[in-house]
Amino acid sequence: MARWQPGTRERLQSTALRLFAEQGFDETTVAQIAAAADVTERTFFRHFADKPEVLFAGQTDFTAMFTTPVEQAPDGTPAFDLVRRALDSAADFFPEHRRSWSRSRQAVIDAVPALEERELGKLANLKVRLGDTLRAHGIDEPLATIAAETAVTVFHLAFTQWIAEPEERDFRTLVEERLAALTALVHPGH
């Protein structure tokens, strides 16, 4: 078995996802994943702290994808522009070649309540962190919380549509469509 090679992490992820889909998340062991990916369990644990981490690795990156462009915006940038920056950055994170992985991942999560809870917790945490970042950037309450909730809601709805079959439009288009709906909702005459 190769001790290290480029792409081991990605191979472990795709192998794990295939096994989760075939035989269930709870029924799949780390030993099976490692064997099917032709690495040792030790190698698995160099990449992932535990089995769920295969699905949830990158939480810090995920949050930073929203918060970093807000932190880097010029002082005085209006809240809606900060939301747009965060969503633009998020869209970069979901290129076409990730769609099929995201679809398969969601199917695994939807089948296991504990994973669903963790996914919802991830979004709740993101709202809190983004709200903190907006306040640190000079956005007052209650606008900061409304902006954070709105950003994460638009993201989540765009993501849900992006992975729905047979959707083919790209992530950014779906974000724009939802932002336009929000604008139409609040100011139907404009």
Place this chain on the structure above:
Amino acid sequence: MARWQPGTRERLQSTALRLFAEQGFDETTVAQIAAAADVTERTFFRHFADKPEVLFAGQTDFTAMFTTPVEQAPDGTPAFDLVRRALDSAADFFPEHRRSWSRSRQAVIDAVPALEERELGKLANLKVRLGDTLRAHGIDEPLATIAAETAVTVFHLAFTQWIAEPEERDFRTLVEERLAALTALVHPGH
């Protein structure tokens, strides 16, 4: 023990809430609640299907409070006006005299993960039902889903603030403040 008397349901609720706060939700039995409220367990179960129902009774009423005013709106009412109708109706449901009950109830829920999940599930269900009602009233996608999410988010944020100490403003004022923030977010110049 009185077999029936006016206010039994409310007395069971306030007694249960006091016991949950004093000794914990999991540690409190239906027998204790009934005894402390001076009724039989049989009487408790005439009012509530189980112990959590003391906290979650009225789910149907809760959902209808949002959906009924939408169903009854004239055809062609813009989506934002439908959202306002739903939120106005919700505000009627939280008069001043309910604030202290709502604060105590939330403290119990926050302490028990299973209750927190159920509360979140209640809001998730409300989003789905309100979205269905908006679509049935002629609002297209993705506007209907955005409107439902927005309504429930504004409701939830207003509610969270309403029960925060030492908030004293009424529910409707807090809803209006958050709707104004949303309007300011989407159209900062207006």
